Amino acid sequence: DTGVSQNPRHKITKRGQNVTFRCDPISEHNRLYWYRQTLGQGPEFLTYFQNEAQLEKSRLLSDRFSAERPKGSFSTLEIQRTEQGDSAMYLCASSLPSSYNEQFFGPGTRLTVL
Amino acid sequence: QKEVEQDPGPLSVPEGAIVSLNCTYSNSAFQYFMWYRQYSRKGPELLMYTYSSGNKEDGRFTAQVDKSSKYISLFIRDSQPSDSATYLCAMQPDYKLSFGAGTTVTVRA
Numbered sequence: 001d002t003g004v005s006q007n008p009r010h011k012i013t014k015r016g017q018n019v020t021f022r023c024d025p026i027s028e029h030n031r032l033y034w035y036r037q038t039l040g041q042g043p044e045f046l047t048y049f050q051n052e053a054q055l056e057k058s059r060l061l062s063d064r065f066s067a068e069r070p071k072g073s074f075s076t077l078e079i080q081r082t083e084q085g086d087s088a089m090y091l092c093a094s095s096l097p098s099s100y101n102e103q104f105f106g107p108g109t110r111l112t113v114l
Numbered sequence: 115q116k117e118v119e120q121d122p123g124p125l126s127v128p129e130g131a132i133v134s135l136n137c138t139y140s141n142s143a144f145q146y147f148m149w150y151r152q153y154s155r156k157g158p159e160l161l162m163y164t165y166s167s168g169n170k171e172d173g174r175f176t177a178q179v180d181k182s183s184k185y186i187s188l189f190i191r192d193s194q195p196s197d198s199a200t201y202l203c204a205m206q207p208d209y210k211l212s213f214g215a216g217t218t219v220t221v222r223a
Binding site: 004006031033035040041042043044045048056091095100101102103104105106107108110 | 118120122146148150155156157158159160163165202204206208209210211212213214215216
């Protein structure tokens with residue numbers, strides 16, 4: 001399967017714990033995006049990478065959130081000191097260098113904070 | 115007010131019917147307009163995208179964009195039970211997608 005992959009698919013954690021998610025984009029895609037989706041809503045943009053450079057962070061991404069893409073390949077999203085309001089589906093997408101309007105999404109990581 | 119408004123439905127139609135979905139938006143900077151399909155607990159799947167105003171057809175799917183009215187539509191002809199999903203409109207001026215809330219569609223066999 002050459003699509004976008006995300007791990008883990010599900011994560012249950014207790015409030016206050018740190019969690020880290022991983023995204024592996026489609027191999028030739030140099031643009032990578034993170035979105036968050038809550039129940040009954042569409043995805044909301046969190047952040048965007050072009051290669052290893054993080055070019056934009058949404059105001060939704062508080063100081064407790066950090067994203068990296070160290071070698072321009074896979075990316076990680078870390079949430080420190082999780083809160084119940086962080087419970088959501090975290091989606092990763094990627095696109096070709098020439099086409100950020102065709103974003104292909106992974107299956108998502110569903111986070112539940114107890 | 116949200117940038118992109120989409121009626122969440124739900125919408126229930128018999129098999130073979132035409133499904134009509136739409137979104138309105140407020141940001142005149144939007145240039146690209148997409149439709150995604152999302153099955154329960156899965157990631158969104160890109161169905162088709164349109165640049166600026168006009169129509170685009172792909173098999174049973176037709177997307178329409180009317181920038182003067184800030185209104186986009188998706189039509190699904192000869193709907194099948196496998197079309198049952200949530201349909202999300204999305205649009206962008208650049209790399210950042212702005213999504214509607216999604217419309218849940220059920221096609222009854």
